[in-house]
Amino acid sequence: MPQALGPTESEPFRLTLNSDGGKHTRENALTLVALACGLVAFVCGFVVSAHMIASWAGLVGFVVGMYSQYVSATTAERSVNIVAIVGSFVGVAMGIYHGGFIP
Template sequence: MSQEAAGKKRSALTLNTDGERHPVENSLAVASLIIGLTALVLGFIPPTHFFGALAGVIGLPLALYSQLISATTGERWLNVIGMVSSFLGAAFAVSHGGFAL
Protein backbone atom coordinates (compact mmCIF):
# COMPACT_ATOMS: atom_id res chain seq x y z
CA MET A 1 0.00 0.00 0.00
CA SER A 2 1.49 3.35 -0.99
CA GLN A 3 1.80 6.25 1.40
CA GLU A 4 -0.60 8.31 -0.68
CA ALA A 5 -3.35 5.74 -0.29
CA ALA A 6 -2.62 5.28 3.42
CA GLY A 7 -2.62 9.04 4.05
CA LYS A 8 -6.04 9.68 2.52
CA LYS A 9 -8.87 9.93 4.97
CA ARG A 10 -12.18 8.36 4.30
CA SER A 11 -14.67 11.18 3.76
CA ALA A 12 -17.59 11.20 6.13
CA LEU A 13 -20.97 12.76 5.53
CA THR A 14 -20.60 16.25 6.95
CA LEU A 15 -21.96 19.74 6.47
CA ASN A 16 -18.68 21.33 7.55
CA THR A 17 -16.80 21.13 4.27
CA ASP A 18 -14.67 24.20 5.03
CA GLY A 19 -12.86 22.61 7.97
CA GLU A 20 -14.54 24.77 10.61
CA ARG A 21 -17.38 24.00 12.97
CA HIS A 22 -20.79 25.61 12.46
CA PRO A 23 -23.09 24.16 15.13
CA VAL A 24 -25.79 26.85 14.93
CA GLU A 25 -25.91 26.87 11.14
CA ASN A 26 -25.96 23.08 10.98
CA SER A 27 -28.75 22.86 13.56
CA LEU A 28 -30.87 25.42 11.73
CA ALA A 29 -30.33 23.67 8.38
CA VAL A 30 -31.38 20.29 9.77
CA ALA A 31 -34.35 21.83 11.63
CA SER A 32 -35.57 23.58 8.49
CA LEU A 33 -35.31 20.31 6.56
CA ILE A 34 -37.22 18.34 9.20
CA ILE A 35 -39.95 20.96 9.65
CA GLY A 36 -40.27 21.37 5.88
CA LEU A 37 -40.66 17.66 5.25
CA THR A 38 -43.14 17.46 8.13
CA ALA A 39 -45.16 20.28 6.59
CA LEU A 40 -45.11 18.53 3.23
CA VAL A 41 -46.33 15.22 4.65
CA LEU A 42 -49.00 16.84 6.85
CA GLY A 43 -50.12 19.06 3.98
CA PHE A 44 -50.88 16.02 1.81
CA ILE A 45 -53.19 14.50 4.44
CA PRO A 46 -56.52 16.41 4.51
CA PRO A 47 -57.38 15.80 8.21
CA THR A 48 -54.02 17.25 9.32
CA HIS A 49 -54.26 20.46 7.27
CA PHE A 50 -54.04 22.71 10.35
CA PHE A 51 -50.75 21.22 11.52
CA GLY A 52 -49.38 21.19 7.99
CA ALA A 53 -50.15 24.88 7.56
CA LEU A 54 -48.63 25.65 10.95
CA ALA A 55 -45.45 23.72 10.14
CA GLY A 56 -45.22 25.47 6.77
CA VAL A 57 -45.61 28.92 8.32
CA ILE A 58 -42.89 28.11 10.87
CA GLY A 59 -40.59 26.26 8.48
CA LEU A 60 -40.42 28.78 5.64
CA PRO A 61 -39.09 31.77 7.64
CA LEU A 62 -36.78 29.43 9.54
CA ALA A 63 -35.33 28.09 6.29
CA LEU A 64 -34.98 31.61 4.87
CA TYR A 65 -33.09 32.80 7.95
CA SER A 66 -30.96 29.69 7.94
CA GLN A 67 -30.12 30.32 4.29
CA LEU A 68 -29.14 33.88 5.18
CA ILE A 69 -26.54 32.77 7.75
CA SER A 70 -25.43 29.50 6.12
CA ALA A 71 -21.69 28.98 5.70
CA THR A 72 -21.30 25.89 3.51
CA THR A 73 -22.87 24.44 0.39
CA GLY A 74 -24.23 21.42 2.28
CA GLU A 75 -26.19 23.67 4.61
CA ARG A 76 -27.55 25.60 1.64
CA TRP A 77 -28.76 22.40 0.01
CA LEU A 78 -30.69 21.43 3.14
CA ASN A 79 -32.10 24.94 3.46
CA VAL A 80 -33.42 25.00 -0.10
CA ILE A 81 -35.01 21.59 0.30
CA GLY A 82 -36.57 22.76 3.57
CA MET A 83 -37.83 25.99 1.96
CA VAL A 84 -39.48 24.26 -0.96
CA SER A 85 -40.97 21.56 1.27
CA SER A 86 -42.35 24.13 3.71
CA PHE A 87 -43.90 26.17 0.92
CA LEU A 88 -45.46 23.18 -0.82
CA GLY A 89 -46.66 21.73 2.48
CA ALA A 90 -48.30 25.02 3.44
CA ALA A 91 -49.86 25.31 -0.03
CA PHE A 92 -51.32 21.81 0.11
CA ALA A 93 -52.53 22.42 3.66
CA VAL A 94 -54.24 25.65 2.64
CA SER A 95 -55.92 23.86 -0.26
CA HIS A 96 -57.32 21.36 2.25
CA GLY A 97 -58.63 24.01 4.64
CA GLY A 98 -55.61 25.84 6.03
CA PHE A 99 -55.95 27.15 9.56
CA ALA A 100 -59.63 26.27 9.90
CA LEU A 101 -60.35 23.81 12.67
Protein backbone atom coordinates (compact mmCIF):
# COMPACT_ATOMS: atom_id res chain seq x y z
CA MET A 1 0.00 0.00 0.00
CA PRO A 2 2.41 2.69 -1.09
CA GLN A 3 -0.43 5.18 -1.61
CA ALA A 4 -1.11 5.15 2.15
CA LEU A 5 2.34 6.51 2.97
CA GLY A 6 2.02 9.90 1.35
CA PRO A 7 0.45 12.02 -1.33
CA THR A 8 0.61 10.71 -4.84
CA GLU A 9 0.66 12.48 -8.14
CA SER A 10 -2.89 13.16 -9.21
CA GLU A 11 -4.18 13.46 -12.73
CA PRO A 12 -4.92 16.94 -14.07
CA PHE A 13 -8.57 17.96 -14.18
CA ARG A 14 -10.26 16.97 -17.44
CA LEU A 15 -13.79 17.75 -18.47
CA THR A 16 -15.08 14.78 -20.44
CA LEU A 17 -18.34 13.07 -21.25
CA ASN A 18 -16.57 9.74 -21.73
CA SER A 19 -16.39 8.69 -18.09
CA ASP A 20 -16.15 5.01 -19.01
CA GLY A 21 -13.01 5.44 -21.11
CA GLY A 22 -14.63 4.61 -24.45
CA LYS A 23 -15.17 6.94 -27.37
CA HIS A 24 -18.79 7.89 -27.95
CA THR A 25 -18.51 10.35 -30.81
CA ARG A 26 -22.12 10.22 -31.99
CA GLU A 27 -23.58 10.36 -28.49
CA ASN A 28 -21.33 13.27 -27.49
CA ALA A 29 -22.24 15.19 -30.65
CA LEU A 30 -25.96 14.70 -30.01
CA THR A 31 -25.52 15.85 -26.42
CA LEU A 32 -23.65 19.00 -27.43
CA VAL A 33 -26.16 19.86 -30.17
CA ALA A 34 -29.01 19.47 -27.69
CA LEU A 35 -27.18 21.63 -25.17
CA ALA A 36 -26.48 24.36 -27.74
CA CYS A 37 -30.11 24.40 -28.89
CA GLY A 38 -31.29 24.45 -25.28
CA LEU A 39 -29.07 27.41 -24.41
CA VAL A 40 -30.15 29.36 -27.49
CA ALA A 41 -33.81 28.63 -26.79
CA PHE A 42 -33.50 29.54 -23.12
CA VAL A 43 -31.78 32.86 -23.79
CA CYS A 44 -34.03 33.80 -26.73
CA GLY A 45 -37.11 32.86 -24.71
CA PHE A 46 -36.65 35.96 -22.59
CA VAL A 47 -36.55 38.26 -25.64
CA VAL A 48 -40.05 38.92 -26.96
CA SER A 49 -38.92 39.70 -30.52
CA ALA A 50 -36.92 36.44 -30.70
CA HIS A 51 -39.92 34.17 -30.08
CA MET A 52 -39.50 32.33 -33.38
CA ILE A 53 -35.86 31.43 -32.69
CA ALA A 54 -36.72 30.33 -29.16
CA SER A 55 -39.64 28.20 -30.36
CA TRP A 56 -37.79 26.39 -33.13
CA ALA A 57 -34.49 26.00 -31.28
CA GLY A 58 -36.39 24.72 -28.25
CA LEU A 59 -38.33 22.21 -30.29
CA VAL A 60 -35.22 20.92 -32.05
CA GLY A 61 -33.26 20.85 -28.78
CA PHE A 62 -36.04 18.97 -27.01
CA VAL A 63 -36.35 16.30 -29.70
CA VAL A 64 -32.58 15.87 -30.10
CA GLY A 65 -32.14 15.84 -26.33
CA MET A 66 -34.75 13.13 -25.86
CA TYR A 67 -33.15 10.96 -28.55
CA SER A 68 -29.71 11.65 -27.10
CA GLN A 69 -30.97 10.60 -23.69
CA TYR A 70 -32.27 7.39 -25.23
CA VAL A 71 -28.92 6.43 -26.79
CA SER A 72 -26.59 7.90 -24.14
CA ALA A 73 -23.81 5.70 -22.84
CA THR A 74 -22.48 7.45 -19.73
CA THR A 75 -23.84 9.25 -16.70
CA ALA A 76 -22.11 12.48 -17.70
CA GLU A 77 -23.96 12.48 -21.03
CA ARG A 78 -27.25 11.85 -19.28
CA SER A 79 -26.67 14.74 -16.89
CA VAL A 80 -25.93 17.20 -19.70
CA ASN A 81 -28.93 15.86 -21.63
CA ILE A 82 -31.27 16.67 -18.75
CA VAL A 83 -29.95 20.23 -18.59
CA ALA A 84 -30.41 20.55 -22.36
CA ILE A 85 -33.94 19.13 -22.30
CA VAL A 86 -35.05 21.43 -19.48
CA GLY A 87 -33.50 24.48 -21.15
CA SER A 88 -35.16 23.58 -24.44
CA PHE A 89 -38.52 23.09 -22.78
CA VAL A 90 -38.38 26.41 -20.96
CA GLY A 91 -37.23 28.15 -24.15
CA VAL A 92 -39.97 26.68 -26.31
CA ALA A 93 -42.61 27.44 -23.67
CA MET A 94 -41.52 31.07 -23.43
CA GLY A 95 -41.26 31.31 -27.21
CA ILE A 96 -44.79 30.02 -27.64
CA TYR A 97 -46.00 32.42 -24.95
CA HIS A 98 -44.41 35.39 -26.72
CA GLY A 99 -45.77 34.57 -30.18
CA GLY A 100 -45.14 31.03 -31.30
CA PHE A 101 -43.46 29.39 -34.26
CA ILE A 102 -44.45 31.86 -36.98
CA PRO A 103 -43.93 35.65 -37.09
